[in-house]
Amino acid sequence: MARSGPPAYAWDWFSRQRLLWREARTRLTEIAAPAATRYHAVETRPEVIALLRADYGRDPVVRDVVHRVVAEVAFLGRTDVRFSDLGLRNPPRGLTWWWSALTGEEPAPPPQPAPPTGGPDLPPAQLRLDEVQQGWGG
Template sequence: MARSGPPAYAWDWFARQRLLWREARSRLTALASPVASRYHAVDTRAEVLALLRTDYERDPLVRNVVHGVVTDVVFLGRTSGRFADLGVPNAPRGMRWWWSVLTGETPEPRPASEVPARQRTEPAQLTLDEVNQGWGG
């Protein structure tokens, strides 16, 4: 049975979270395993992510470290409940994907009707249309 790894959007979200990829690298370099030397040799985000993406599919040790980092850093170890209980109303799709892998639950995005409308406060910033119509000039 072939494993299905994280989609590009999940890796993209992971890569934007500096704490995640740096913690994954840190944990991997601390292991008493041949994998540690490979992670000692890389430092930049691009290098670390390229190695993580390759190793995630073929090395269960790397996969477990990545899962542990996401569990500990993103979800603060709270993966036994429901995603809705975390209080993340507009979670990015990448975050929801990692939650699904870790827990088996597929969290649904909050319906647009439940997202609070952005309220304008005074003094209001003019929109580009308002500026083009001569307001604020």
């Protein structure tokens, strides 16, 4: 894991998970560290995320809290198994980045099904919703 911190897409995913950023803020306000004062002063998502992003690369306490929160809340403490064992069919790449950062495992991309066809003499078949969600037809 790079010490410069997560890429923008990983922070974007994190910021959309209200339970994660709120829990990280709460835990940081409860510790006996200089970071506690800073996190007492912020409450809204933009404020908390901006502070987490700024502190992540330079404060190991903040980085550790963020990692523990992601591991416990997003992955339900199951970072001792392979990513495929979690049963996520089409995980967002922000989520997979956090998995890789926590475990060192690079999850395999989900298998891409063959595009649907209607046969040699028929027009292409109507796409099913799950095929659209997997990226076909776009």
